[in-house]
Amino acid sequence: MKVMADILEQIVAHKRMELREMKRKLSLERLRQMVERQLAEQGGEGVTSMRAALMASPTGIIAEFKRKSPSRGWIQAEARPAEMALEYQRNGASALSVLTDQAYFGGCPEHIVQVRQAGVTLPVLYKNFVIDPYQLLVARLCGASAVLLIAACLGREECARLRKEARELGLEVLLEMHDERELDYADVLPDMYGVNNRHLGTFVTDVETSFRLAGLLPRGACLVSESGLRSPEVVDQLRRAGYRGFLIGERFMSATRPDEALGGFIQSLP
Numbered sequence: 001m002k003v004m005a006d007i008l009e010q011i012v013a014h015k016r017m018e019l020r021e022m023k024r025k026l027s028l029e030r031l032r033q034m035v036e037r038q039l040a041e042q043g044g045e046g047v048t049s050m051r052a053a054l055m056a057s058p059t060g061i062i063a064e065f066k067r068k069s070p071s072r073g074w075i076q077a078e079a080r081p082a083e084m085a086l087e088y089q090r091n092g093a094s095a096l097s098v099l100t101d102q103a104y105f106g107g108c109p110e111h112i113v114q115v116r117q118a119g120v121t122l123p124v125l126y127k128n129f130v131i132d133p134y135q136l137l138v139a140r141l142c143g144a145s146a147v148l149l150i151a152a153c154l155g156r157e158e159c160a161r162l163r164k165e166a167r168e169l170g171l172e173v174l175l176e177m178h179d180e181r182e183l184d185y186a187d188v189l190p191d192m193y194g195v196n197n198r199h200l201g202t203f204v205t206d207v208e209t210s211f212r213l214a215g216l217l218p219r220g221a222c223l224v225s226e227s228g229l230r231s232p233e234v235v236d237q238l239r240r241a242g243y244r245g246f247l248i249g250e251r252f253m254s255a256t257r258p259d260e261a262l263g264g265f266i267q268s269l270p
Contacts (some may be wrong), residue, residue: 007070008200012153014103015129023134031137035169038141047145050095050123050172051191051222054245057094059269061235062125062224063262064097064249065115067106071203074106075253081111082118087259088252089122092266095145097125097247100138109142116143125174125247129153133165146172146191151182152200160188174224179209183216192245193217198227207234214241232268 054060065081065088068074085096098115099107112124126144128135131153139147147166149159163173175190177183178199186193195213198205205228217223224245225238235246248265255261 007203008152011070011101011104011129012131015101015131018103019132019134022138028134028137031134031141035137035141039170047143047170048121048123050125050146050174053095053123054192054224055222057244059092059266060094060239060243060245061092061262061266062095062097062245062247063088063093063252063258064099064127064247065107065111066097066099066249066253068104069250070104071198072250075250076258077106079253079258080114082114082120084258085115085120085122085124086118088262089120091259091263093122093262095123095125095245096120097127097249098144100126100128100142109138112139112142112144126171130162131158133162136162136166136169136171140169140171144171146174148174148176148194149190150176150196150200151185152176152178156185156188159185163188163190176226177213180213180216183213186217192222192224194224194226194245194247196226197229207238210238210243211241214238214243217242232265232270236270 065084067076067079098112099105100109102108123145126139126147130147130149149162166173172191174192174194176194176196178196195210197207197209207228210225223243225243226247229235229246229248230251252258252261
């Protein structure tokens, strides 16, 4: 594993401990059986493609459900994922991102289950610190369309292996990078290439990261800019630079009415 900044290192260490407990409660073998039964019941019908939705969308907004973050603390502790996801869908989101990490972000996989049970049909990103195939099975079982793989958390071979296993489960992969040093992960060939403008070690945000890396990523790929997208003007500039997806969380979640904040943001896009 690569050397990581202190905060990210702490998160991943906690994730490993959390996974040990999850496997104790529900074995990998039993979880795999549950997913295989689900796939059989669905008759091969795949989940909604996030990549296709973003490439076809005139806005590409990925609205995120996030109750808290390590940098902000609680944002909306009582927010209900099903209700908010439905409102995001009604107000024009192209896809959804749902935080499923409990310790640092106040989420859980059950939130995606609730979103699907509410009738949300948009693609849903299982957003977590994925470091183990077990989490891919959890993502598939709860109804996610895609999973986030973070280059800073994984060795390149680990990343390639998880990408392959995700594909076998019918899940798309959003590969997240933070700087030029992680560009060698691009040949893992994910479905979407993400650039996080927030450094996961320091939590400092700089949108210039997306502009800087845009021309260094595969031409014609589905590029997603994440974090720090505060204005419609910046999103428009990023689209001109080649991005097709724009993941926005705290800007909407910090509003009294996140759904209205999303709707107003989309209406203000040039």
